[in-house]
Amino acid sequence: MINVSGIVKALTIAAMAIAVAGYLLFxxxxxxxxxxSSAEEEIQLSDASYGVTAxxxxxxxxxxxxxxxxxxxxxxxxxxxxxxTILRGTVASIRNIExxxxxxxxxxxxxxxxxxxxxxxxxxxxxxxxxxxPIDGSFRMEDTETVSAIRTGMEGIFMLQPYTDAxxxxxxxAALRWKDIAQYGFPDGxxxxxxxxxxxxxxxxxxxxxxxxxxxxxxxxxxILQKIQ
Numbered sequence: 001m002i003n004v005s006g007i008v009k010a011l012t013i014a015a016m017a018i019a020v021a022g023y024l025l026f027x028x029x030x031x032x033x034x035x036x037s038s039a040e041e042e043i044q045l046s047d048a049s050y051g052v053t054a055x056x057x058x059x060x061x062x063x064x065x066x067x068x069x070x071x072x073x074x075x076x077x078x079x080x081x082x083x084x085t086i087l088r089g090t091v092a093s094i095r096n097i098e099x100x101x102x103x104x105x106x107x108x109x110x111x112x113x114x115x116x117x118x119x120x121x122x123x124x125x126x127x128x129x130x131x132x133x134p135i136d137g138s139f140r141m142e143d144t145e146t147v148s149a150i151r152t153g154m155e156g157i158f159m160l161q162p163y164t165d166a167x168x169x170x171x172x173x174a175a176l177r178w179k180d181i182a183q184y185g186f187p188d189g190x191x192x193x194x195x196x197x198x199x200x201x202x203x204x205x206x207x208x209x210x211x212x213x214x215x216x217x218x219x220x221x222x223x224i225l226q227k228i229q
Contacts, residue, residue: 043097043181048165051174053100054181060096060107060134070143070188075208079227082187084159085121086224088217089113091154092126096134097181101174107134110182111150113158119221120228121162129160130182132189144189149202157220159192160184194220 043054073081092112099106109131115123133144135151150156163179170176178185186192194203196217203220205211211223 045180046177048168048177049175049180051101051172052169052176054176055098056095056110057098057107058096060098060109060136061105070190073191073207075210076227078159078191078207079224082159082161083121084161084187084192085123085184086119086157086159086228087113087115087121087123087127088117088119088157088221089115089127089155091150091152091156094135094150094152096136099169099176101171101176104171108132109135111135116155117221119157119224124183127160127184128182129158130163130178130185132186146191146193146195146202146204147186147189149195149197150193155196155217157194157217157224159187161187161192 041056043056045052045054090113092114094109094111096107096109099108111129111131113127113129114125115127131144131147131150133148135148162184163182165177165179167178167185168175169178191204191207194201194217201215201217201220203211203214208223210227211220214220214223
């Protein structure tokens, strides 16, 4: 004799399982879509910027235009030329960004840093810093050996150029006010960061003869305090 009650019960359980599976699949699709949307989120610019779009991206590429070569500076000039804000802190986040002006696309990275010590200049509890290259493990651009090694959670000493309203990127009838993107920038990708990495202290040793033999951020700090005092 057929057990009708058992069949109905089995069909009910199967229907519930299908419904749950469908809900989970739909939820995952929504979650993934939100993640893509967040990664490609457009950055709102002021009226001072025109002809340029800026957005976050998870897929940076090598630049379409060559980077500027390093300007020759003495150690003392590195501390004085850009009136840098100098601080020690931890990198809280890194997000790559894509800037588009006409047919040209440029990739950089936006960092947030939480200062623990401020040696020179004012700084908020969290500062935003524009790196002049994307930070991505798949490639490394010339003259960005230090900045491109920065990772989330890494401690370092950073020499940051404060952006003003006059600091602009201009190209083919388009302009971007850097201050629309970040509070600060690195003057170049090699000489303005000192990083405590898993492999030891990383910085442009050739640019700072006074730091010869330095192996920790404390060693760097002592030289910086001597220089700026």
